[in-house]
Amino acid sequence: MVRACRPRAVSVWLVTRAPARIDLEINQHDGPVVATGSRDTIQLGAFMHVAVVTAVPTEAPLQSATTYTYSLKFHDLSTGATLDFAAAVDDLAGLCYPPFNLPSFVLPADKVEDLGIVYGSCRKSHGEGRDALAGLDDMLAQGTADPRARPQQLLLLGDQIYADDVSDALAVVIDQVSRDLCGTVEQLPVKYREDDLRVGNRGRLAKKHGFTSSYARNHLFFLREYMVMYLMVWSPVLWPETLPTLAECHRIAGGKKREKFEKQRTQVALLQAGLAQVRRALANIASYMMFDDHEITDDWYLNREWTQRTAADPMARQVLTNGLIAYAFCQGWGNQPEDFEQGPQWALLEGSSKWVAADYPSEQQKPLQDLVGIPPANERLHNLDRDPAKSCRWDYRVYGPAHEIWMLDTRTWRGFPGKRGTDIPDLLGGHGWSQLGERARAESEIVLVVAPTNVIDLPHTAWASRIVAKLTSVYDSDYGDSWEAQTEAFERLLGNLAANVYQEGGQQALAILSGDVHYGFCARIHYAGRHPFAAEPAPAGARYETVMAHLTSSSFRNKNSFTELFHTRGYWPPLPWVYAWAGWHKRPKFRHTSWRGRFKAFFQSWRTRNPKAEPPLLNLENLPREVRVDPLPDWRYRIDFLGGHHPSPERLNKPYPELIQTTGRDIVGNNNFGLLRFLWPEIKQNRWIRQELWWYSENGEIAPLTQFEVPLAFGLDEPFPLPKLPQEEEET
Incomplete structure (x- = not known):
C-alpha cells in the first residue's frame, strides 16, 4: 500500500509472514532508480510482521506530473533467502495498471488546477x-x-x-x-x-x-x-x-x-x-x-x-x-x-x-x-x-x-x-x-x-x-x-x-x-x-x-x-435551505421602533442554550424590521446547502440511465466516494471547487453521476451575500 508520498520521501506499507529486511526502489516510469530505502519489519505475531519502508531520492527531489513505479525486495531474516517482488507476491500483474509492469504513483500537482x-x-x-x-x-x-x-x-x-x-x-x-x-x-x-x-x-x-x-x-x-x-x-x-x-x-x-x-x-x-x-x-x-x-x-x-x-x-x-x-x-x-x-x-x-x-x-x-x-x-x-x-x-x-x-x-x-x-x-x-x-x-x-x-x-x-x-x-x-x-x-x-x-x-x-x-x-x-x-x-x-x-x-x-x-x-422541503447567523462576544441590546418590534424581539431565535454564558447568536433570517440591534455583530455567517447536477452525457464515456433522473442529484445516499477538482484562475473571484461523487449506476458501473460546484467569489460577484441586520439593509 502506497502511503505518504513527498518529493524527498516515499513510503510503502506492507505485512509479511516472516521477519524481513525490505528494500524499496523508486523508478521514474521504466527508467533509472531515483530513490531507495530499506527497513526491517516489526513483529506482532508468529507470522505477522509489519513495516513502513521509506525511500529517499538518490539525487534530486521527485517531481510533480511524473509517473513513478516502485519495486520491493525481501531478505528473509530467519532463513537468509532473498525474494524479488514478483516471487514474493502472489500476483504482481494484479497490482499494476497498464501500461506499467510495476505499481505506480504520482506526487501532488504543483498547480491547484491540476490537483485530483x-x-x-x-x-x-x-x-x-x-x-x-x-x-x-x-x-x-x-x-x-x-x-x-x-x-x-x-x-x-x-x-x-x-x-x-x-x-x-x-x-x-x-x-x-x-x-x-x-x-x-x-x-x-x-x-x-x-x-x-x-x-x-x-x-x-x-x-x-x-x-x-x-x-x-x-x-x-x-x-x-x-x-x-x-x-x-x-x-x-x-x-x-x-x-x-x-x-x-x-x-x-x-x-x-x-x-x-x-x-x-x-x-x-x-x-x-x-x-x-x-x-x-x-x-x-x-x-x-x-x-x-x-x-x-x-x-x-x-x-x-x-x-x-x-x-x-x-x-x-x-x-x-x-x-x-x-x-x-x-x-x-x-x-x-x-x-x-x-x-x-x-x-x-x-x-x-x-x-x-x-x-x-x-x-x-x-x-x-x-x-x-x-x-x-x-x-x-x-x-x-x-x-x-x-x-x-x-x-x-x-x-x-x-x-x-x-x-x-x-x-x-x-x-x-x-x-x-x-x-x-x-x-x-x-x-x-x-x-x-x-x-x-x-x-x-x-x-x-x-x-x-x-x-x-x-x-x-x-x-x-x-x-x-x-x-x-x-x-x-x-x-x-x-x-x-x-x-x-x-x-x-x-x-x-x-x-x-x-x-x-x-x-x-x-x-x-x-x-x-x-x-x-x-x-x-x-x-x-x-x-x-x-x-x-x-x-x-x-x-x-x-x-x-x-x-x-x-x-x-x-x-x-x-x-x-x-x-x-433529495431535500425535503426542496432547496433553498439557508442558515443566517450573527454573533457577539457580549449579548447585544435590542431597540424597537414600535410596540410590534418589542413584542417580536421577545421571540427572536437565539442559537445558544444560554446566550448570556455562551457566544450569543441571533438568527437573521426572520428578524423583524422593527427591531434594531446595538452594537453591530462581531461576526456573521451564512450557510447554504447546494444542489448538485448530473454531468452532461458527453462528459462520460457512455450513457447512464441516471442522467435523465433526479435521484442522487442533490444528496447521494448510495455507496460513494468523492473526487475533488479545482477551477483555479489567477483572479480569486472566478475560482470554484468541484466535487464529483462516484456511485454505481444501475448498469453496474461506477461513474461521477453527481457533481457539485462551489463558487468561492466575494463582493459584487457573491452569489450568496452575507446576512445583514434590518437597519443595515435600510442604510444600503
Missing part, C-alpha cells in the same frame, strides 16, 4: 450494496497513463473498519486467521467464560464492560483480531475460498437468525469479490488516513459518562488500547513515517512488539495505555488533555507544492463542558485546539481541513438526530458527534478557520472535508467578522472574510433504507 484528490469514509464489511472503494480501481484504470489527469492522493476519513460490528461468517474467519498468524492467545483482564467469546455471543461481555454498540455480538477484543480485520478488508490474500456456513458458525439456528446470517454472508462475499480491485487501487495512490469511532468501537469518547466508565474498566482499557495499537500500525505509521522513528510513536511500536513477544504480560499494558492516551481511571474528566511529549498525537498535516491538508483528531482531545455526563462534548478541548494553532504556509493556495465527523449536517437529519437523542438515548443517535450540536466549540472552530488559517487576512477560501453520515452532499459557508469568536481581532479597519466549501462523501459501503430515501427524494 479522492476521499471517502465508512466502509462496513457486510454493508449493503457494492463496495465503492473497489470502484476506485475502475476510476484509476481509466486514466493511469496520464500523470496530470490521474488523482494523486486518497484521503480515508474514518471508519476504515467496523471493529464493533462484524458479521458471524467474517468473525469466524478472523478468529481462525488471527490464531494462525499470531499463535499465542491474549487474555482479557476479567473473568469470563470461553462461551462468551463464541461467534455471536460477545454482546453481553461488551455491554458489561462499558461499550454501547448496538451490534456488538462479534465485537473485536484482541489485538490480533484488530490487526487481521485490516488485512481482511484491504486484501484478498488471507480469505478462504468459501465463507463459513451457518452450521459451521452456530450449533442451532433457524428462522430469522438463519435469514440474517445468509444475508450478511452474501454481503461479505460481495466484499470479498472486490478485494483484488481494492488491493490494486491502494497499491497505486498515496493514501492518508484518520480514525473515527468504529476503528475502536461505536460511541468512542462520545461523552464524559462513556469515557469515565470505560476508563475505569480494565477490560475496556485493554480493548481501547488494542484498537489504537492496530490503528498505529495499520494507519498512523504510514501517515507520518518520520514521527514513528522516535518519541512516543516509536515507543508504541517497539513496546507493542515486546508485549506480544512476551505473551501479553499485564505489567506491560499500563505503559502502552499511557502511550495511546487512555484517560486516567476514576477521575472526573473535563478535557481529554494529555502530555504530547509522552503520548502519541494522531493529528497531522500533509503538504503539497500549492496545497495542504490538515487532518484533525476530533476523538482523543475532546472537552466535556456540560454538567451531566451525557451532555454533548466539545469535539476539541484544551490542548486539542493547538491543531489549528499554526497557520498555513505562504505558498499554500488552498487548505483542506479534514474533520472526520460532520461540521454541519443536513437540516432534517440534524433535527431528527436531536429528537432521537432526547426521546431515547444519546447512544442511539450520532448527534453528539456533530460540530454544530455544541455551540461554543462550533463557533470557535469557524472563528479559527476564518482568522488563523492563512498567513494573510482579507478574503480567503478553504474546504472542509467530512464523512461519517453515510450520504454525500455539499454546503457553502460564508463567514466574515472583525473579531471572530475565540480568535484575535482583525487589524483596525479590516475584517476577516472566508468562504468554506463543506464537502461530504460517505459511505464507501454502509448505505441503508434511510440514505436510499435521501438519494431518491
Whole structure:
C-alpha cells in the first residue's frame, strides 16, 4: 500500500509472514532508480510482521506530473533467502495498471488546477450494496497513463473498519486467521467464560464492560483480531475460498437468525469479490488516513459518562488500547513515517512488539495505555488533555507544492463542558485546539481541513438526530458527534478557520472535508467578522472574510433504507435551505421602533442554550424590521446547502440511465466516494471547487453521476451575500 508520498520521501506499507529486511526502489516510469530505502519489519505475531519502508531520492527531489513505479525486495531474516517482488507476491500483474509492469504513483500537482484528490469514509464489511472503494480501481484504470489527469492522493476519513460490528461468517474467519498468524492467545483482564467469546455471543461481555454498540455480538477484543480485520478488508490474500456456513458458525439456528446470517454472508462475499480491485487501487495512490469511532468501537469518547466508565474498566482499557495499537500500525505509521522513528510513536511500536513477544504480560499494558492516551481511571474528566511529549498525537498535516491538508483528531482531545455526563462534548478541548494553532504556509493556495465527523449536517437529519437523542438515548443517535450540536466549540472552530488559517487576512477560501453520515452532499459557508469568536481581532479597519466549501462523501459501503430515501427524494422541503447567523462576544441590546418590534424581539431565535454564558447568536433570517440591534455583530455567517447536477452525457464515456433522473442529484445516499477538482484562475473571484461523487449506476458501473460546484467569489460577484441586520439593509 502506497502511503505518504513527498518529493524527498516515499513510503510503502506492507505485512509479511516472516521477519524481513525490505528494500524499496523508486523508478521514474521504466527508467533509472531515483530513490531507495530499506527497513526491517516489526513483529506482532508468529507470522505477522509489519513495516513502513521509506525511500529517499538518490539525487534530486521527485517531481510533480511524473509517473513513478516502485519495486520491493525481501531478505528473509530467519532463513537468509532473498525474494524479488514478483516471487514474493502472489500476483504482481494484479497490482499494476497498464501500461506499467510495476505499481505506480504520482506526487501532488504543483498547480491547484491540476490537483485530483479522492476521499471517502465508512466502509462496513457486510454493508449493503457494492463496495465503492473497489470502484476506485475502475476510476484509476481509466486514466493511469496520464500523470496530470490521474488523482494523486486518497484521503480515508474514518471508519476504515467496523471493529464493533462484524458479521458471524467474517468473525469466524478472523478468529481462525488471527490464531494462525499470531499463535499465542491474549487474555482479557476479567473473568469470563470461553462461551462468551463464541461467534455471536460477545454482546453481553461488551455491554458489561462499558461499550454501547448496538451490534456488538462479534465485537473485536484482541489485538490480533484488530490487526487481521485490516488485512481482511484491504486484501484478498488471507480469505478462504468459501465463507463459513451457518452450521459451521452456530450449533442451532433457524428462522430469522438463519435469514440474517445468509444475508450478511452474501454481503461479505460481495466484499470479498472486490478485494483484488481494492488491493490494486491502494497499491497505486498515496493514501492518508484518520480514525473515527468504529476503528475502536461505536460511541468512542462520545461523552464524559462513556469515557469515565470505560476508563475505569480494565477490560475496556485493554480493548481501547488494542484498537489504537492496530490503528498505529495499520494507519498512523504510514501517515507520518518520520514521527514513528522516535518519541512516543516509536515507543508504541517497539513496546507493542515486546508485549506480544512476551505473551501479553499485564505489567506491560499500563505503559502502552499511557502511550495511546487512555484517560486516567476514576477521575472526573473535563478535557481529554494529555502530555504530547509522552503520548502519541494522531493529528497531522500533509503538504503539497500549492496545497495542504490538515487532518484533525476530533476523538482523543475532546472537552466535556456540560454538567451531566451525557451532555454533548466539545469535539476539541484544551490542548486539542493547538491543531489549528499554526497557520498555513505562504505558498499554500488552498487548505483542506479534514474533520472526520460532520461540521454541519443536513437540516432534517440534524433535527431528527436531536429528537432521537432526547426521546431515547444519546447512544442511539450520532448527534453528539456533530460540530454544530455544541455551540461554543462550533463557533470557535469557524472563528479559527476564518482568522488563523492563512498567513494573510482579507478574503480567503478553504474546504472542509467530512464523512461519517453515510450520504454525500455539499454546503457553502460564508463567514466574515472583525473579531471572530475565540480568535484575535482583525487589524483596525479590516475584517476577516472566508468562504468554506463543506464537502461530504460517505459511505464507501454502509448505505441503508434511510440514505436510499435521501438519494431518491433529495431535500425535503426542496432547496433553498439557508442558515443566517450573527454573533457577539457580549449579548447585544435590542431597540424597537414600535410596540410590534418589542413584542417580536421577545421571540427572536437565539442559537445558544444560554446566550448570556455562551457566544450569543441571533438568527437573521426572520428578524423583524422593527427591531434594531446595538452594537453591530462581531461576526456573521451564512450557510447554504447546494444542489448538485448530473454531468452532461458527453462528459462520460457512455450513457447512464441516471442522467435523465433526479435521484442522487442533490444528496447521494448510495455507496460513494468523492473526487475533488479545482477551477483555479489567477483572479480569486472566478475560482470554484468541484466535487464529483462516484456511485454505481444501475448498469453496474461506477461513474461521477453527481457533481457539485462551489463558487468561492466575494463582493459584487457573491452569489450568496452575507446576512445583514434590518437597519443595515435600510442604510444600503
